[in-house]
Amino acid sequence: xxSSNLATQPGTTARAVAAGVERARKAYGSDSAAVVALxxxxxxxxxxxxxxxxxxxxxxxxxxxxxxxxLDTLTSGRAxxxxxxxxxxxxxxxxxxxxxxxxxxxxxxxxxxxxTAEENITLPADLAGRRVDRxxxxxxxxxxxxxxxxxxxxxxxxxxxxxxxxxxxALASKPDVVFGDEPTGALDSRTSAELxxxxxxAVDDLGQTVVMVTHDPIAASYADRVIFLADxxxxxxxxxxxxxxxxxxxxxxxx
Ligand SMILES: Nc1ncnc2c1ncn2[C@@H]1O[C@H](COP(=O)(O)OP(=O)(O)OP(=O)(O)O)[C@@H](O)[C@H]1O
Numbered sequence: 001x002x003s004s005n006l007a008t009q010p011g012t013t014a015r016a017v018a019a020g021v022e023r024a025r026k027a028y029g030s031d032s033a034a035v036v037a038l039x040x041x042x043x044x045x046x047x048x049x050x051x052x053x054x055x056x057x058x059x060x061x062x063x064x065x066x067x068x069x070x071l072d073t074l075t076s077g078r079a080x081x082x083x084x085x086x087x088x089x090x091x092x093x094x095x096x097x098x099x100x101x102x103x104x105x106x107x108x109x110x111x112x113x114x115x116t117a118e119e120n121i122t123l124p125a126d127l128a129g130r131r132v133d134r135x136x137x138x139x140x141x142x143x144x145x146x147x148x149x150x151x152x153x154x155x156x157x158x159x160x161x162x163x164x165x166x167x168x169x170a171l172a173s174k175p176d177v178v179f180g181d182e183p184t185g186a187l188d189s190r191t192s193a194e195l196x197x198x199x200x201x202a203v204d205d206l207g208q209t210v211v212m213v214t215h216d217p218i219a220a221s222y223a224d225r226v227i228f229l230a231d232x233x234x235x236x237x238x239x240x241x242x243x244x245x246x247x248x249x250x251x252x253x254x255x
Contacts, residue, residue, distance in 0.1 A: 017082070018177045018209040019068050020044030024077035026063050026232075037063040038074070039232035045177070050203045050210040052220040054246065055229030056253055061213040062181060064229065068211065069102055069179045070094045082176055099124055103170030103178040105195075107185040109162045111154040111169075117161075118150040121168045132172060140168050143201050160191035167198050171208060178202065180212035184219050196222040217246035228253060 026038040037060045045051050045068075053061045066072035067079050070086050079086045081101060089097060098104075111120045121140075125132045141147055144164045154162055163183075170178050180199070184192035200222055202208040212223065220226045221243045228236040230253050238245060 016047040017044045018047040019081050019211065020079075021064070021068060021074070022078040022080075024064070024067060024079060025075050026060070026067060026072070027075045036232050038067070038077075041077075041229075041232070041234055043227060043234055045209065045211050047176075047209050048203065048207050049225060050199060050223045051212070052223035052226045052241070053211065053213045053229065054215070054217075054220055054226055054250065055235075056250075057215075059229040059253075060232040061229055063232075065179055065181055065211065065213050069104070069177075070098055099128060100173060101176045103173065103175035105163075105166055105170045105178065105180045105183040107182050109154075109166040111162055111165060113154050116151050116153055117146060117157065117165045117168075120154070120165055121150075121172050124169065125173055128173075130173075133174070136174060137172065139206065140171050143205065144168050144198055159187065160194060163187065163191060163195055164198065167195065167202075171202055171206070175208070177209045177211055180210065180214075182213055182215065184214065184216060189218075192216075192219065217243045217250060220246045230254075 020043055022042050024038050024041040025036070027034045027036050029035055041064065053064060055061050063072065067074050070081070073087070081097065084097065086094065112123065115123065122132045141150070144167060146164055146168060149157060149161055157165065184195055187195060196219055199210050199212070203210055212219070214220055221241050223241060224239065226238045226241045226246060227234055228249055235253065236249055238249065
């Protein structure tokens with residue numbers, strides 16, 4: 001990321017942009033049968049902030065996340081990570097960008113059963129032939145309280161512990177952005193609160209950037225900012241969200 005890509009808001013200090021889309025349009029299918037999942041969306045996500053994306057079912061949340069993270073391509077418009085326009089990258093370069101610059105926490109933890117927790121966490125770096133920054137690794141393990149679980153395999157861990165390992169894996173490479181797609185969807189409320197607390201401290205204590213799709217107003221209230229989508233468009237946004245404020249907006253959007 002360079003200083004040329006800055007979010008400027010009147011009265012605030014310019015902040016680096018970690019990711020964003022400009023005039024993004026995504027249509028599935030063709031002609032009369034086409035479904036427009038994103039309809040002229042422009043939004044950027046500030047570095048060092050936690051943003052939630054909300055909206056009724058089918059409003060385009062996952063499509064936006066996938067296009068931002070280079071997992072899907074736009075029909076037109078631009079998607080970027082830092083200063084990198086994703087459309088300029090080959091498939092191979094996209095794979096490397098995802099591995100080296102992005103972290104993912106999805107509903108399924110996708111841990112490899114034959115590897116220990118530590119091996120799962122360092123796997124992306126190991127595959128890339130990169131040394132894991134030990135001080136950073138220790139900081140993550142501290143924050144996620146995983147010290148005494150590092151030699152365990154996933155089957156020997158509780159669901160919440162597995163989720164923490166998945167978060168540690170997502171953070172291990174100090175990614176430019178951590179993307180979460182309904183990361184708390186399969187968790188009970190206590191584990192879910194824990195995970196969201198870890199995202200918060202990843203942002204507040206470790207300076208990370210988190211962008212998360214969620215249906216849950218409580219989960220969204222952990223974010224610094226909430227973007228609301230409806231019918232593939234951004235229809236509202238909120239900074240310093242509260243559960244009740246988010247609920248109100250969601251009701252208005254007909255969720
Ligand atoms: N591969 C696909 N082929 C055709 N249509 C698709 C495809 N993926 C998504 N869509 C459509 O695009 C629209 C947006 O879908 P998307 O999954 O982004 O919504 P969402 O807000 O994440 O929904 P949910 O909250 O239900 O997960 C929907 O109408 C959906 O049916």
